[in-house]
Amino acid sequence: MFTYILKRNSTLFYRRRIPQKYAQFFSGKTEIRYKLGKKSNFHANMVAELINEAFEEIIMRINQQHKNIQIITNKDNNSNIFVKHLLNKSCDIYLQMQIEKFDLEKKINLINKLDIFFQINNFELLIDPKQTLQNTQVTDLQQSPSVEKKAGITFKELYEIFLQEKKLDSPNIAQSTYRDYEAAYNDFIFVLPDAGKRDIAEFRLEDFRTFVDALHSHLPVNRTKLKAFKNLNYKQLKKIQLTDTQKLAPNTKQKKILAIKQIFDIAIDGKYRYLEENLAESFVLKGKAKTEAKTQREPLSDENLKKLFNSPIFTSKKELTLETAPEKYWIPLIALYTGMRQNEICQLHIEDIKSEIIDTGEEIYYFDVNDHGDKSLKNENAPRLVPIHLKLIELGFITYIEALKNKGAIRVFPNLRLHPTQKKYNTDYGKNFMTYFRRYVTKEENQVFHSLRHNASSQMLRNAVHQKLPKDLINRILGHEPDKDTTTQQYFSGYSVKELFEGVKGLEFGIF
Numbered sequence: 001m002f003t004y005i006l007k008r009n010s011t012l013f014y015r016r017r018i019p020q021k022y023a024q025f026f027s028g029k030t031e032i033r034y035k036l037g038k039k040s041n042f043h044a045n046m047v048a049e050l051i052n053e054a055f056e057e058i059i060m061r062i063n064q065q066h067k068n069i070q071i072i073t074n075k076d077n078n079s080n081i082f083v084k085h086l087l088n089k090s091c092d093i094y095l096q097m098q099i100e101k102f103d104l105e106k107k108i109n110l111i112n113k114l115d116i117f118f119q120i121n122n123f124e125l126l127i128d129p130k131q132t133l134q135n136t137q138v139t140d141l142q143q144s145p146s147v148e149k150k151a152g153i154t155f156k157e158l159y160e161i162f163l164q165e166k167k168l169d170s171p172n173i174a175q176s177t178y179r180d181y182e183a184a185y186n187d188f189i190f191v192l193p194d195a196g197k198r199d200i201a202e203f204r205l206e207d208f209r210t211f212v213d214a215l216h217s218h219l220p221v222n223r224t225k226l227k228a229f230k231n232l233n234y235k236q237l238k239k240i241q242l243t244d245t246q247k248l249a250p251n252t253k254q255k256k257i258l259a260i261k262q263i264f265d266i267a268i269d270g271k272y273r274y275l276e277e278n279l280a281e282s283f284v285l286k287g288k289a290k291t292e293a294k295t296q297r298e299p300l301s302d303e304n305l306k307k308l309f310n311s312p313i314f315t316s317k318k319e320l321t322l323e324t325a326p327e328k329y330w331i332p333l334i335a336l337y338t339g340m341r342q343n344e345i346c347q348l349h350i351e352d353i354k355s356e357i358i359d360t361g362e363e364i365y366y367f368d369v370n371d372h373g374d375k376s377l378k379n380e381n382a383p384r385l386v387p388i389h390l391k392l393i394e395l396g397f398i399t400y401i402e403a404l405k406n407k408g409a410i411r412v413f414p415n416l417r418l419h420p421t422q423k424k425y426n427t428d429y430g431k432n433f434m435t436y437f438r439r440y441v442t443k444e445e446n447q448v449f450h451s452l453r454h455n456a457s458s459q460m461l462r463n464a465v466h467q468k469l470p471k472d473l474i475n476r477i478l479g480h481e482p483d484k485d486t487t488t489q490q491y492f493s494g495y496s497v498k499e500l501f502e503g504v505k506g507l508e509f510g511i512f
Contacts, residue, residue: 339456
């Protein structure tokens with residue numbers, strides 16, 4: 001069925017033609033127009049369906065009261081009937097009141113099948129939205145404080161609506177983000193066993209305190225996978241004293257709390273209004289948590305850089321590593337000399353290694369970072385060209401690529417597999433690297449693989465200042481958000497490989 005929704009720029013409108021013989025009942029109007037604004041697709045469809053349903057019912061009642069309708073020019077007392085109830089300033093309030101009359105089953109059906117009309121319960125043609133709203137508010141105020149008001153929806157049902165909203169509003173969200181939502185939801189109902197079935201109005205501040213305390217002290221990393229924890233309930237788990245390495249990282253705790261907060265945000269959204277406030281808001285970790293999370297990703301110290309690249313993989317076991325597990329040798333080096341992200345490197349294809357002859361006659365090799373096939377990228381700024389540093393060529397990287405081509409290989413690192421659930425090529429590699437890194441380099445929490453990207457980016461930015469290169473050029477190399485300068489945004493069409501190479505070639509770490 002038609003929803004009669006039009007879009008101009010980023011604003012949505014509802015428009016439906018009124019048959020000529022009914023125009024007399026609508027103040028002589030030939031069409032219904034209603035500005036929906038910048039609502040979500042879900043909300044716009046919901047409003048459109050409600051207007052359609054109301055319009056059909058009005059037409060039905062007109063037909064019942066006026067047999068053999070003739071086209072006339074005079075207006076009767078009912079001529080403003082639709083305008084009064086659907087086109088006035090209280091329309092949003094009125095529509096919301098009708099939405100609230102749906103039972104849960106109808107709301108779920110509405111989300112899943114946006115093109116189906118639903119009957120509006122207790123629809124009254126002569127309803128006065130302002131008066132009804134006032135009466136509703138008075139009733140709520142007069143309600144006995146001893147009676148606990150229910151929202152009429154459980155936390156599990158709210159979570160399902162939250163996921164549907166996310167899919168409608170942001171269809172390109174990475175699957176890893178949905179896994180984070182699911183993990184947070186599962187942890188919440190694990191800590192509060194009845195949470196999934198509870199009416200969302202029953203949650204209290206103490207429930208969220210309990211959850212936050214669990215994240216800080218009682219929920220271990222990989223709770224559902226490790227044999228020591230996976231069969232325990234929360235009461236049993238609380239009795240175990242976790243070590244610092246078993247506890248969740250600060251950024252992981254932040255993600256889980258934010259996810260629960262976002263789920264409850266749906267309950268206070270104007271489209272639903274199940275609750276008046278989001279109690280989870282008070283528990284979002286702000287400045288302190290962000291600072292803690294950032295400390296995990298500091299550049300490697302000079303000492304730790306030397307420890308890493310003087311370790312067996314790069315010295316005594318180099319030949320064996322290059323023969324049996326070349327990814328262990330090349331991936332850290334590529335990260336250091338390009339600033340590329342771990343998964344961007346792990347998923348590279350042979351065809352992503354390209355070259356270009358510049359005006360000086362020099363051949364510049366570069367990585368074409370893309371999400372073709374089963375590859376994935378972090379954000380919309382990630383697709384880019386990244387020049388290959390001369391140090392990597394000196395160490396034999398292009399020779400390694402040529403040898404793979406001769407073997408008919410497709411991937412730069414054939415040993416790495418696409419993880420079946422996380423859908424990334426760096427999952428197994430990342431775990432193995434950190435085991436090796438903690439053994440041979442450092443156990444400092446703020447020193448991790450991603451630190452190599454920080455080493456590269458911080459030195460690129462310093463060099464850019466001395467070379468008078470635009471910061472935006474470095475942002476493009478790293479896959480960061482482009483420079484906010486409006487002139488740059490308006491007139492810039494892209495950096496050449498030669499220009500990008502200027503941002504990379506100055507990297508020097510003194511490790512070889």
